[in-house]
Amino acid sequence: MEVLFHNVRELVERAEREEKLISELMIEQEMLISGRTREEIIQQMDQNLTVMEEAVERGLKGVQSVTGLTGGDAVLIQNYIAQGKSLSGDLLLDAVSKAVATNEVNAAMGTICATPTAGSAGVVPGTLFAVKNKLNPTREQMIRYLFTSGAFGFVVANNASISGAAGGCQAEVGSAAGMAAAAIVEMAGGTPQQCSEAFAITLKNMLGLVCDPVAGLVEVPCVKRNAMGAANSLVAADMALAGVTSRIPCDEVIGAMYRIGQSMSPNLKETARGGLAATPTGKAISNAILNNGDLQSILKAGSAIE
Amino acid sequence: MKFTSVFDIIGPVMIGPSSSHTAGAARIGRVARDLFGRQPKWVKIHLYGSFAETYRGHGTDVAIIGGLLDFDTFDERIKTAFEHAEKAGLEYEFIPETANTEHPNTARLVFGDDEGEMSIVGISIGGGKIEVSEVNGFKLRLTGGMPAILVVHDDRAGCIANVANCLAMHNVNIGHMEVSRIERGLTALMVIEIDQNIEDKVLQQISLIPHITKVSKINN
Numbered sequence: 001m002e003v004l005f006h007n008v009r010e011l012v013e014r015a016e017r018e019e020k021l022i023s024e025l026m027i028e029q030e031m032l033i034s035g036r037t038r039e040e041i042i043q044q045m046d047q048n049l050t051v052m053e054e055a056v057e058r059g060l061k062g063v064q065s066v067t068g069l070t071g072g073d074a075v076l077i078q079n080y081i082a083q084g085k086s087l088s089g090d091l092l093l094d095a096v097s098k099a100v101a102t103n104e105v106n107a108a109m110g111t112i113c114a115t116p117t118a119g120s121a122g123v124v125p126g127t128l129f130a131v132k133n134k135l136n137p138t139r140e141q142m143i144r145y146l147f148t149s150g151a152f153g154f155v156v157a158n159n160a161s162i163s164g165a166a167g168g169c170q171a172e173v174g175s176a177a178g179m180a181a182a183a184i185v186e187m188a189g190g191t192p193q194q195c196s197e198a199f200a201i202t203l204k205n206m207l208g209l210v211c212d213p214v215a216g217l218v219e220v221p222c223v224k225r226n227a228m229g230a231a232n233s234l235v236a237a238d239m240a241l242a243g244v245t246s247r248i249p250c251d252e253v254i255g256a257m258y259r260i261g262q263s264m265s266p267n268l269k270e271t272a273r274g275g276l277a278a279t280p281t282g283k284a285i286s287n288a289i290l291n292n293g294d295l296q297s298i299l300k301a302g303s304a305i306e
Numbered sequence: 307m308k309f310t311s312v313f314d315i316i317g318p319v320m321i322g323p324s325s326s327h328t329a330g331a332a333r334i335g336r337v338a339r340d341l342f343g344r345q346p347k348w349v350k351i352h353l354y355g356s357f358a359e360t361y362r363g364h365g366t367d368v369a370i371i372g373g374l375l376d377f378d379t380f381d382e383r384i385k386t387a388f389e390h391a392e393k394a395g396l397e398y399e400f401i402p403e404t405a406n407t408e409h410p411n412t413a414r415l416v417f418g419d420d421e422g423e424m425s426i427v428g429i430s431i432g433g434g435k436i437e438v439s440e441v442n443g444f445k446l447r448l449t450g451g452m453p454a455i456l457v458v459h460d461d462r463a464g465c466i467a468n469v470a471n472c473l474a475m476h477n478v479n480i481g482h483m484e485v486s487r488i489e490r491g492l493t494a495l496m497v498i499e500i501d502q503n504i505e506d507k508v509l510q511q512i513s514l515i516p517h518i519t520k521v522s523k524i525n526n
Contacts, residue, residue: 109384147312164326
């Protein structure tokens with residue numbers, strides 16, 4: 001199959017040579033592969049953007065998951081921002097709360113758009129709707145944000161993995177955060193090379209992250225991993241825009257992520273047998289959920305250990 | 307190249323909580339139904355790896371049943387698929403397995419009704435994307451991302467050419483094709499991924515070709 005880019009190096013080189021945005025190359029490649037028109041492709045992405053918007057709105061009103069394990073944190077963070085006391089900055093915390101909002105809706109079996117997966121669906125929209133308030137993008141630029149994210153995700157999915165079961169959380173939230181960082185850079189007017197640097201810096205700092213969901217649910221720690229993925233991507237985007245570069249090229253970081261995933265124990269790849277899932281409190285929560293036990297008293301006590 | 311579209315990455319739109327364990331699972335169920343050509347009356351679902359460990363929490367069970375009832379990944383009815391199954395007369399059983407499979411998210415579905423039965427092995431490879439690795443014991447590689455037709459036929463000379471000719475006559479381009487057989491001279495299976503959906507009349511014509519026993523298609 002003929003494609004415009006197989007890796008990040010080809011993507012950046014082509015973008016520079018043809019003086020095009022990375023989002024534009026993703027749109028052109030989609031047209032090439034699917035045979036659909038530009039309008040059809042943009043319209044579908046527009047619909048996905050609407051789903052993301054609705055999920056964030058719903059989450060910011062406050063939702064609870066089916067188990068009661070997660071929900072309501074997006075509201076807490078927004079209330080805190082409103083008090084004007086945030087230390088890490090309003091934009092960063094806004095991204096964090098909107099990422100959390102999306103994942104809280106996901107955990108409540110609400111409708112979301114996977115980016116690249118459902119468990120990591122908060123990072124890309126969370127950062128987008130926060131950065132939006134500063135950069136005032138057009139609807140078209142917001143749609144482009146998703147194509148830029150998609151271009152990097154496409155490379156990772158084909159050269160490494162975007163599955164927690166295959167590569168751990170680094171493959172899910174790590175990839176999502178890198179995708180978001182690259183998209184932030186393009187929206188802020190950075191170069192294709194800077195997009196690649198932002199992706200590399202982000203993923204480098206999420207390498208080795210395991211997938212250890214308590215009770216196997218996409219709740220703990222997934223929701224907060226999306227929060228930190230969003231924060232990570234904003235900081236990395238700022239670093240890349242400031243001119244900081246990654247000493248290890250982007251494609252090699254992706255390769256390292258793949259090999260780390262391969263050597264990770266199956267206990268740490270979405271089986272709920274290791275990591276946080278295997279802590280005393282993690283096991284107690286799991287036991288309470290799967291055997292209809294008293295989850296609320298464990299959550300209230302804050303620990304399973306007396 | 308496993309992921310071909312940007313919408314494999316930014317998408318699908320789906321009911322949470324997991325793209326591989328919920329959306330991918332729904333797609334495996336739906337492919338099974340498509341291949342069967344109708345809703346089965348009963349199904350046995352063998353789950354492996356991460357599917358076996360975490361299927362309840364991820365809604366993998368309701369998603370697969372939802373898929374068998376023809377629900378899409380974003381269909382709100384997935385949440386209450388068990389109730390819909392009862393109304394639709396679909397009996398189901400989940401069997402978590404301990405055997406190791408090549409991919410951690412694997413499901414084997416054995417299903418049927420009064421007129422016949424069938425089995426498939428589906429793999430959820432991440433982001434809601436699936437592959438079908440086995441149909442009725444035949445190994446194959448089917449991405450589920452392209453429209454495809456499956457042809458069960460006698461292992462005889464000329465069968466493959468006749469089917470290809472029929473597709474060519476209707477201007478249908480073949481993107482990928484695999485042929486396999488369980489034993490020489492007995493039953494064989496053709497899997498043909500095509501660039502666009504085809505009309506039922508083309509399938510009917512293929513089914514009239516000598517030595518062809520069954521034709522089904524997967525729409526996308």
